[in-house]
Amino acid sequence: MSLKVTSHRQLDQNQEDRARAIRDALRDAIVDRRLAPGTKLSEAEVGTLFDVSRTVVRDALQMLAFEGLVRTERNRGAFVSNPSTEEARQVFASRRLIEAGIIAAAAERLTPADIALFREQLHEEERHRNERGASARRAEIKASGDFHLLLARVAGNAVLGKFMDELVARSSLVIALYGRTGVSSCGHDEHGDILDALEKGDIARATHLMMHHIDHIEADLDLALSETRTLKDALAL
Incomplete structure (x- = not known):
């Protein structure tokens, strides 16, 4: 039995x-x-x-x-x-609320080892940014999202981390639907500037830069639709 x-x-x-x-x-x-x-x-x-x-x-x-x-x-x-345009706005409004808290929490726990991981992450973003092709653009978008997820992990709050995981995924979906440029929409130096402020312990500046950064991503949205691909092609199976 x-x-x-x-x-x-x-x-x-x-x-x-x-x-x-x-x-x-x-x-x-x-x-x-x-x-x-x-x-x-x-x-x-x-x-x-x-x-x-x-x-x-x-x-x-x-x-x-x-x-x-x-x-x-x-x-x-x-x-x-x-997602509708209103849902897209809600995603970024939620990110502003949550990522401000993540910045504050991450600043208190940031270690030299964390800084090294972030520098590697920024290097990965730069590498994909300099490559060409659709796969490189997708890799850049993922690397950009990974920066925000790494911040959440350093913050040490599992609940916030779970929220961010969902919000980054939803942001990618919104960018897929409404993004003008088809790239990550992250300024070339914005993540680096945020990290520099955190490394110096300047939480106010890091928070300000993060809010500007999210504004920048949202400003790149319009109503353009993406090309539809088959399920089999998308999964490459």
Whole structure:
């Protein structure tokens, strides 16, 4: 009897692990702008691509829906979220509120080792910025978001970190839908200026620079729509 229970639990864990792996793959494709807002995520197609049941796919899509990256419609299925202009404004308004707190918390915990990690991150951003091609642009956007996630991690608040993870993902979705330039929208030196202020312990300046930085990202938005790609092409499976 106990063996059957254990086997059932192992099966459930395997399904959950598969669902999370699919969630991560779809999430990366959305955040990296390989899946455009409005793209239909067919349970049957995703199941075929990953060789899993529809139940596992449904669990993965529910995780993404909880994060706000996917919306589900009755009798129609699941789609990559297509945020309205008001929702886009709310995303950046939320970032202003949360990232001000992250700056203050990170400033109190910042170590020389953290500074070194940030410098490596800035170098990665610069490398992708100097490369050409769509893949390089996606890599730059991801690297830019990683700077903000690293700040949240240094701040040491797991709840804020989770919020930032979701907000950065939603920001990437908004940029995919409304971004004019198709790049990260981060000024070439803005992250570096924020880090310099933090390293000097100037929280007020670092906070001011972060607010200006978020304003800059939001100012690059318009109503231009992205090109839609197929699910298979976006996942490169």
